[in-house]
Amino acid sequence: MKMEKFEDKLVTILNYGALNLALGIGYKHRIFDVMEDLNRPMTIPDLAGKSGLDERYLREWLGIVVTGGIIELSADSSGEDHYFLPPSHAGVLTRKAGSNNLGVYTQEIPLLTLSALQGVEQGFITGEGVPFSAYPDFQAFMSELADAKHEQTLIQNFLPSVDGGKLISRLEKGIRVCDLGCGQGVALNLMARAFPRSEFMGMDNHGEAIQRARSSAQDLSNVNYRVLDAARLKEDQEFRHQFEYITAFDAIHDQSHPLQALESIRHMLSPGGLFSMVDIKAGSRHRDNLDHPMGPFLYTVSLMHCMPVGLNDRGRGLGMMWGKEKALALLARAGFDRVEVLDIPNDGFNLHFLCRG
Numbered sequence: 172m173k174m175e176k177f178e179d180k181l182v183t184i185l186n187y188g189a190l191n192l193a194l195g196i197g198y199k200h201r202i203f204d205v206m207e208d209l210n211r212p213m214t215i216p217d218l219a220g221k222s223g224l225d226e227r228y229l230r231e232w233l234g235i236v237v238t239g240g241i242i243e244l245s246a247d248s249s250g251e252d253h254y255f256l257p258p259s260h261a262g263v264l265t266r267k268a269g270s271n272n273l274g275v276y277t278q279e280i281p282l283l284t285l286s287a288l289q290g291v292e293q294g295f296i297t298g299e300g301v302p303f304s305a306y307p308d309f310q311a312f313m314s315e316l317a318d319a320k321h322e323q324t325l326i327q328n329f330l331p332s333v334d335g336g337k338l339i340s341r342l343e344k345g346i347r348v349c350d351l352g353c354g355q356g357v358a359l360n361l362m363a364r365a366f367p368r369s370e371f372m373g374m375d376n377h378g379e380a381i382q383r384a385r386s387s388a389q390d391l392s393n394v395n396y397r398v399l400d401a402a403r404l405k406e407d408q409e410f411r412h413q414f415e416y417i418t419a420f421d422a423i424h425d426q427s428h429p430l431q432a433l434e435s436i437r438h439m440l441s442p443g444g445l446f447s448m449v450d451i452k453a454g455s456r457h458r459d460n461l462d463h464p465m466g467p468f469l470y471t472v473s474l475m476h477c478m479p480v481g482l483n484d485r486g487r488g489l490g491m492m493w494g495k496e497k498a499l500a501l502l503a504r505a506g507f508d509r510v511e512v513l514d515i516p517n518d519g520f521n522l523h524f525l526c527r528g
Contacts, residue, residue, distance in 0.1 A: 180467055186239065193235040194277035200224055200262070202232075203274060207261040212245055212253035258387035270323060275316060276468070282309045283475035291475055300427075300482030303377065309476065314380075317420065318357040325358055326365050328516045331526065334445060338416065342366040346415035349374060350437060351401050351432070352422025356384025356394070363394045372414070376400045402431035405438045412441040420449045421521070424493050425477055427486025437528075444508070444528035448498070449515065452522045455494030465520075498524060 197203055199447045205222045208215065215233065219226040233254055236242045241264075243255045260277040261267070264274035286309045290301035303310075311460035342348070345368035350359045353373030363371045373396040375381050381396045404410050415429055417436050426432045440446055451469065453460050460466045473491035489497070497510060502510050502524065 176446065189235060190239045190241070192281055193232060193239070193275050194241065194264075194274060195279075195281045196232065197236065198274045198277055201266075202229075203256055203261065204267070206242070206254070206256035207265045207267065208297045210258070212243075212255040214251060214253055218254065219335075222418055233356070278312060279309075279472055280310055280468075280475075283472065287475050287479065291479055294479055294482070296309065298482075299313040301476075301479035302483060303480055306476060306480075314354055314357075317354065319360055321358045321420075324517055325361050329523075330362070332513075332523075333447060334517055338445065341415065342369050345369050346407045347413060347441075347525040348372070348416045349414040349418070351375075351417060351419045351436060352425070353384060354380050355398060356381075356387055358418070358420060359384070359394060359396075360388050360391060362386070363391045367393060369393065371395070372397065374399045374401060401435050402426065402428040404435035405431060407435075407438075410435075410439045412439070412444075414439050415441050417444070417446045418449070419447070421451070423448055423498075424491050425480055425488045427481055427484045427488070429481075429487060429489055430501055430504055433501060433507070436504040440526075441526055446526040446528070448502070448526065449521050450493075450498060450518055450524065451491050453492045453494045455496040455498075459494065460492065461495075495522060498522075502526060 180455055200222065202218070202224070205218070209221060213221070215226055218233075219222075219229055222229070231505045233242065237254065241260060243254075243257060244293075244382050245253050245255065247253060256264075263271050266272060266275075268274070269495060283306075286306045287301050290305055293299070294301065330342070333339075342362070343366060345366075348359075348362060348369055348371045350356075350362075350371070350373050353359050353375050354377070356373050359371050359373045362369070371394045373381070373384055373394070375396075376398065378398050381398045384396045388396070417440055419436070423429050436446055453463060453466075453469070460470075463469070470492055476491075478488045478490035481490065499510060499512070507526040511523075511525045513523040513525055515521055515523050
């Protein structure tokens with residue numbers, strides 16, 4: 172009996188794995204967006220014309236999403252097939268869904284497979300990491316995803332929630348702020364435009380990202396970007412107590428040397444300053460995540476990207492699912508003895524570790 176049940180589950184896994192791939196293709200080519208905008212049953216030639224995509228490829232793709240229950244199939248009086256995306260499906264699948272958009276995540280596993288499958292498979296034998304340079308398409312995708320999220324929530328929701336709203340008044344008066352792992356600088360530039368009296372510095376060890384950040388901040392006089400490895404700054408007197416507020420958005424778990432990075436942040440934070448570490452909402456043990464609604468997905472992203480990237484330079488390889496308990500232990504080792512673990516408004520997947528200097 173158990174074997175029959177597991178066989179059923181395995182069939183479901185195979186079907187859902189195929190659906191993830193098809194959904195990612197459909198999302199990339201904006202097929203769902205076209206169907207949502209038209210909001211009516213469509214023939215294949217009609218959909219091809221409206222989307223600008225090849226009719227034969229669409230026909231095969233529709234076979235996947237129809238049998239998978241994503242798109243509804245009907246026929247007119249002549250027997251011609253029509254395809255319809257129900258509004259309830261569009262509400263979590265298209266770009267218009269905003270913060271409810273889960274469709275965007277269907278691109279992650281295909282991108283990671285293209286980027287790193289061979290390197291990860293080899294890592295099972297050698298224990299070595301996969302270089303950051305192996306992930307250009309995935310990094311571009313994740314930057315786009317993070318940028319969209321920051322634009323929707325950073326100024327409106329996240330910053331007003333920090334320290335009971337007191338941070339906003341400090342930013343308005345003028346303080347020094349650092350974003351560690353700033354990437355292309357979207358979060359920092361948003362803050363710089365919102366709070367012109369404050370000064371902002373972005374740090375990242377990825378030179379190309381910093382170049383793009385600088386280009387996007389040419390109209391800002393209160394922003395500075397530096398190519399720096401956070402793990403190497405804890406003895407640098409230039410940065411001692413330099414910042415009243417430091418942020419790290421989903422950046423610490425990717426560090427090869429996360430303890431040293433946190434020690435550097437402690438070194439850079441001024442007395443009375445605040446450090447916001449935003450990272451994944453999970454437990455540190457497998458048993459703590461058995462009921463996590465996206466546990467297999469997040470562990471897969473970690474296996475294919477976060478952990479192998481963190482293993483480079485003889486790194487620790489924390490992985491995305493390092494969890495609250497390990498995070499608190501590492502923060503304590505770095506010298507943060509006053510840490511609040513907070514939920515984030517409109518974000519069910521991350522925690523806010525608010526640390527006081």
